[in-house]
Amino acid sequence: MTNSKKPTNQSTLASIPRVAISDSQKWLILASIVGLIWFIRALGPVLTPFVVSAVLAYLGDPLVDRLEKWMSRTPAVLVVFSSMILSMMLIVLLVVPLLEKQISYLISQLPVYVDWLSNSAWPWLQQRFGLQGVDLGADQLIALFREHWQEAGGIAAAVLGDLTQSGMAFLGFIGMLFLIPVITFYLLRDWDALMENIRNLLPRYVEPAISKLAGESNEMLGAFFRGQILVMLALGIIYAIGLAVIGLKLAFLIGLVAGLLSIVPYLGFAVGLIAALIAAVVQFHDVLHVVLVLLVFGIGQLLEGMVLTPWLVGDRIGLHPVVVIFAVLAGGQLMGFVGMLIALPVAAVLNVLLRHANELYRGSQLFDREVKVKIEKV
DSSP states (O other), X not given: OOOOOOOSSOOTTTTSOOOOOOHHHHHHXXXXXXXXXXXXXXXXXXXXXXHHHHHHHHHHHHHHHHHTTTSOHHHHHHHHHHHHHHHHHHIIIIIHHHHHHHHHXXXXXXXXXXXXXXXXXXXXXXXXXXOTTOOOOHHHHHHHHHHHGGGOOOHHHHXXXXXXXXXXXXXXXXXXXXXXXXXXXXXXXXXXXXXXXXXXXXXXXXXXXXXXXXXXXXXXXXXXXXXXXXXXXXXXXXXXXXXXHTTXXXXXXXXXXHHHHXXXXXXXXXHHHHHHHHHHHHXXXXXXXXXXXXXXXXXXXHHIIXXXXXXXXXXXXXXXXXXXXXXXXXXXXXXXXXXXXXXXXXXXXXXXXXHHHHHHHHTSTTTOTXXXXXXXXX
């Protein structure tokens, strides 16, 4: 009796029963996929509020499920929904004006930054790295900024003005603002029922495997959304408060950018640190504030590694940063804004499928010739 290697864990994909599919059915599936992509691209503007609402409902459903331990579904939805609305109002009332003010200040100071780059940083780089023959073109940039920087400011007003110039665009924008809360409320209230109805529509022979794959995809996507996004927000707040304490005028803008870019490990830290160092040198012209900027970002990195990531993300495996970047860019290229919104859920599902496909491949004869495959002779 010979021993043969067997996979210790059967892949979920391998557990799906093999069902013969005719050529016509294959073409029908392919046509359905192509038709769905065309449908999403054609109705992108109409689907936008529904996709945004679905994302908000997905994020809020775990909180509603927890509150259901103490109250019924509808009151729990009202609590979570009211919290979402209040948070969005605070963002609009507090964050947007402050962000607009700092962007206007940055644009007004661009000639100062270009002067510093031309007269201080670039000569040092030329001397350090032998770039004497390279022309930075700073004079043209300074002239351009000094000519147009007065036109900066009033960003929100300018956007609103553009919207009002097109009546249909403005009405569509207002309609979307009203639709999103309404759709989000109903999706939150009926989320569990909708998921159960979708599960009941699946063919019985594949329902267990697909439910397991969906659960793993949900865990991965949840780890990314509810973990990594909270880390990003926390880092943005830490950087913004720290830079504001040391007196940096662009503290909020730099902290916001650094927090958002921290979706990619070390990218937010690097970009935020470089931007803060340049802003500190131009604003204060001393070494003390450079050291203070380094201290702020050092504290942020320590808190991220020792507190934020272990507490908010833990050991859950999320999407790889490269996968996130590619998914968002590909979704935007293929389907516009709606594609960017659905890119991460699709990437999470594909990531799970690829992992199980890898397990299936490693347990196959194609990977290991010693794996015995029973062949029935007709």
